[in-house]
Amino acid sequence: MTSTPSAAARPSAPARPGRRALFVRLRDVALVAGAFGAILGTTLLARADTALLNVSYDPTREFYKDVNQAFAAEWKAATGETVVIRASHGGSGKQARSVIDGLDADVVTLALAADIDAIARETKKIPADWQKRLAHNSSPYTSTILFLVKKGNPKGIKNWDDLIKPGVEVITPNPKTSGGARWNYLGAWAWAAKEYKGDDAKIRAYIADLFKHVPVLDTGARGATTTFAQRGLGDVLLAWENEAYLVFDEFGADKFDIVVPPYSILAEPPVSLVDGNVDTKGTRKQAEAYLAFLYSKAGQTLAAKHHYRPAEPAGVDKALLDRFPKLELVTIDDPVFGGWAKAQPFHFGDGGTFDQLYKPK
Amino acid sequence: MxxxxxxxxxxxxxxxxxxxxxxxxxxxxxxxxxxxxxxxxxxxxxxxxxxxxxGFGGFVKLLQDARVQAALELSFGAALIAALVNAVFGVLVAWVLTRYRFPGRALIDAAVDLPFALPTAVAGITLAALFAKTGWIGGLLAPLGIEVAYTRLGVVVALIFVGLPFVVRTVQPLLADLDREVEEAAATLGASRLTTVFRVLLPPLVPSILTGFTLAFARGVGEYGSIVFIAGNMPYLTEIAPLLIVIKLEEFDWVGATGIACVMLAISFSLLLVINLIQAHANRRS
Amino acid sequence: MATDQTFPLDPPRPRALPVPPPIGETVVARWTLVAIAGLFLALVLVLPIAGVFTEGLRKGIWAYFKSFGDPDALASIQLTLLVAVISVPANLVFGVAASWAITKFDFPGKSLLITLIDLPFSVSPVVSGLVFVLLFGAQGLFGPFLAAHGLKVIFAVPGLVLATIFVTFPFVARELIPLMEAQGAADEEAALTLGASGWTIFRRVTLPNIKWGLLYGVLLCNARAMGEFGAVSVVSGHIRGLTNTMPLQVEILYNEYDFVGAFAMASILAGLALITLVLKTFLEWRFGDELAANRRH
Structure with missing residues (x-):
């Protein structure tokens, strides 16, 4: 490079006005930026008033949006206190990890009991027997796994064994990264266990065959839904019941059909108070009322509206209840699985049945 | 701070x-x-x-795991290919942008940074939509038997996108700074244009090209957000190493997750160090 | 290089930048190159971005703008700006200091230092978030200390800033190093012999020389700071209206099947390119005469 010593020949000479102006301008920019930052900072702080934080999983967004509004109104009417409920949504496992790492949730409403177990185990902020504290295994609502197919069901999919017919492509997310996908997997396993009368080799062969029909493993349930509904990939989507109906509403009922298999799994997404956090924040009263609200008539009706099966359907409008298709449901506590504590490591742990499917022979 | x-x-x-x-x-x-x-x-x-x-035994076991090996191979291999593509086309783009006037130049120049500004997830979703069998480009490629989305090729495409600004932006300021006298001198001395480009113009650019290549490569190795949408995430096939880290975390296995992260870090560090040493050597000679 | 000369020997050519090449390719070769570059960019850059805007505008311009009225969306824009306003200057100062030390001096271990600066790029965003969780999370090294003093780093603004600084760490430094390396230290040394102080040298000699590199570095750094998703996602906690940055808000909207809202938000980030354009045009206009002078000396 050629250099021009003249460049600095007059270091003490008056700076060119233009360049000085640039520096003045830069200083101004810095000042403005600083002031801006300060304002932002204070607004953010001002917003952090007493509030409940509900850390939940992905498909409950719409449901809890309504619940939060309804509860805030009810609480205001009953006590005169304004309570703001903040929501955080994400993959169930990731959300549990955030709470473990210090996200100060007042209540957790996750997809799997195993995730709340992990919080209890790692932080001691929740007692180990949390699931016994609230009715119905701490699950105010339940769901199941159904099939979503293209309009008219061109591949004639009726039951789990139709999923492994030649030429059928199945969309389901990765059970390792998605809570919903674990229910899908267990649903298939439950059907196979019943169909093949507990013959382990045949069950595994069916599951292995099923996942050969899966062209892409999205990391989350909503990602898989988009792959199927918007991108038009695959012939059948294994989905939460409420998700399947949501797709109906969002993407148009003229494009898809819901297929109800005769046999599926009863998914119980549990809720819990995070005792350690509410006691630090002094929000126990509100948080307990929030969870109780989920079991109330209003809460159960909202659940049914969003296609979650209410645990206490007694007070819920019959028209809402009639929308739920009837099918035989098996729970995670069935001997086939033996509860989450056993099923989780057996199927989805490192080297579990799911990992074995992909092991090269 | x-x-x-x-x-x-x-x-x-x-x-x-x-x-x-x-x-x-x-x-x-x-x-x-x-x-x-x-x-x-x-x-x-x-x-x-x-x-x-x-522990040492745990690391050895981790490295011997076929699935971990496949994921590392994919992450590093795809990053390498994408960085090479970007090195070639990045220089070309930088050249065109600094040397020629054509309609829309300023707009394109500004748009080069976009792969950074777009959240990686958006990039991944958009690329998957474009390259899926039902998308604008995927639809054109499908009859030719080329599948991009949900294959290893998809990973490379995503990495080309996220790494593009690096080479362009490291070469551009140097190119703008390049002394035209040297070119003129070479031309006066009778060198052909091609000779001038390859013997006179390119050599001083090499360090910056190498820098851009290194950065694009490094960025590609760790990329997660855009890839998980376009890769299909099949174990042993289209599963990248950062996804394995996420999977370990989902199992609440912090140690295993950080273990894979450390292995990746060690490989990247060695590769980067070698490239930087080569570059320092080249600088000293010139 | 940059000069203080105010009276160029021939009249300045302010707008034509760079000077039409006296030497160069034939018209055919030139257009072929432009065409190849254009095709490449169309494929990997323009089409994806067009896709973003198409999705954002799918339900018309009204729906597009309506999606910004949401208080959570506004809060996320504020938060993103706040994070960028803190992290970009931090990395700017670091980048200038690092490249000054690295390019103007010779010392052992230089390649190692550069490699360490590069390192954050090769760290997966997932991990860059995780490292701060390991340090400041409730189970982390400083977790008990922070909890005892009621301080929050993770799942609050400080965590978002730290993660952003980490992922954008190398940008300014790496942009400047090759440029300053090529320029050498001769200009500065000349200024030194003429008695200029260190700060004056930097301000009057170095800064004008590196301003383009600096600009690109800052632009890249800013773009990435605002667009970062993975690392921020790990430390954010995803609390609506509180710790969601724009990329996280995009994810939320997308996961709510609000594609218009998601892509509208993403398109604002794409709109950063327009700011780039304005800034560059401004600088070219402001320093145009000086650049023209540079090119001719």
Whole structure:
């Protein structure tokens, strides 16, 4: 490079006005930026008033949006206190990890009991027997796994064994990264266990065959839904019941059909108070009322509206209840699985049945 | 962060090893080292400490795991291919943008940074939509039997997208700075245009091309957000190493996750160091 | 290089930048190169971005703008700006200091230092978030200390800033190093012999020389700071209206099947390119005469 010593020949000479102006301008920019930052900072702080934080999983967004509004109104009417409920949504496992790492949730409403177990185990902020504290295994609502197919069901999919017919492509997310996908997997396993009368080799062969029909493993349930509904990939989507109906509403009922298999799994997404956090924040009263609200008539009706099966359907409008298709449901506590504590490591742990499917022979 | 200010003169004691007459080495070096330690080294040491829970045997087992190997191969291989593509086309784009006037140049010049500004997830979703069998480009390629989305090729495409700005933006300022007299001299001396380009113009650009290549490569190795949407995420096939880390985390296996992270870090570090040493060597010779 | 000369020997050519090449390719070769570059960019850059805007505008311009009225969306824009306003200057100062030390002096271990600066790029965003969780999370090294003093780093603004600084760490430094390396230290040394102080040298000699590199570095750094998703996602906690940055808000909207809202938000980030354009045009206009002078000396 050629250099021009003249460049600095007059270091003490008056700076060119233009360049000085640039520096003045830069200083101004810095000042403005600083002031801006300060304002932002204070607004953010001002917003952090007493509030409940509900850390939940992905498909409950719409449901809890309504619940939060309804509860805030009810609480205001009953006590005169304004309570703001903040929501955080994400993959169930990731959300549990955030709470473990210090996200100060007042209540957790996750997809799997195993995730709340992990919080209890790692932080001691929740007692180990949390699931016994609230009715119905701490699950105010339940769901199941159904099939979503293209309009008219061109591949004639009726039951789990139709999923492994030649030429059928199945969309389901990765059970390792998605809570919903674990229910899908267990649903298939439950059907196979019943169909093949507990013959382990045949069950595994069916599951292995099923996942050969899966062209892409999205990391989350909503990602898989988009792959199927918007991108038009695959012939059948294994989905939460409420998700399947949501797709109906969002993407148009003229494009898809819901297929109800005769046999599926009863998914119980549990809720819990995070005792350690509410006691630090002094929000126990509100948080307990929030969870109780989920079991109330209003809460159960909202659940049914969003296609979650209410645990206490007694007070819920019959028209809402009639929308739920009837099918035989098996729970995670069935001997086939033996509860989450056993099923989780057996199927989805490192080297579990799911990992074995992909092991090269 | 303000703690760092007071220790700004940390490097002053090393003057004898340092060559250079300009002032400010102590301040500049001190700040560099302090900031680097606080933001980068310290957190990475914490990572290594966590991973050390694996023990030596655990690391060996991790490295021998076929699935981990396949994922590492994919992450590093795809990053390498994408960085090479970007090195070639990045220089071309930088050249065109600095040397020629054509309609829309300013707009394209500004748009080069977009792969950074777009959240990686958006990039991934959009690319998957474009390259899926039902998308604009995927639909054109499907009859030719080329599948991009949900294959390894999809990973490369995503990485080309996220790495594009690096090469363009490192080469561009140098290209703008390049002395045209040298070119003129070469032309006057009868060198053909091609000779001038390859013998006169390109050599001074090599360090910056290499820098851009290195950065694009490094970025590609760790990329997660855009790839998981376009890769299909099939174990042994289209599963990238960062996804394996996420999977380990989902199993609440912090130690295993940090273990894979450390292995990736060690490989990247060695590769980057080799490239930077080559570059330092080249700089010294010129 | 940059000069203080105010009276160029021939009249300045302010707008034509760079000077039409006296030497160069034939018209055919030139257009072929432009075409190849254009095709490449169309494929990997323009089409994806067009896709973003198409999705954002799918339900018309009204729906597009309506999606910004949401208080959570506004909060996320504020938060993103706040994070960028803190992290970009931090990395700017670091980048200038590091490249000054690295390019103007010779010392052992230089390649190692550069490699360490590069390192954050090769760290997966997932991990860059994780390292701060390991340090400041409730189970982390400083977790008990922070909890005892009621301080929050993770799942609050400080965590978002730290993660952003980490992922954008190398940008300014790496942009400047090759440029300053190529320029050498001769200009500065000349200024030194003429008695200029260190700060004056930097301000009057170095800064004008590196301003383009600096600009690109800052632009890249800013773009990435605002667009970062993975690392921020790990330390954010995803609390609506509180710790969601724009990229996280995009994810939320997308996951709510609000594609218009998601892509509208993403398109604002794409709109950063327009700011780039304005800034560059401004600088070219402001320093145009000086650049023209540079090119001719």
């Amino acid at each position: 303000s703690i760092a200010t007071s220790s700004g003169r940390g490097g002053a004691g090393r003057r004898r090893l340092v060559h250079g007459v300009l002032p400010g080495f102590g301040l500049a070096m001190g700040w560099t080292v302090v900031w680097l330690s606080l933001i980068v080294l310290f957190p990475l040491v914490a990572l290594a400490v966590k991973a050390s829970g694996l």
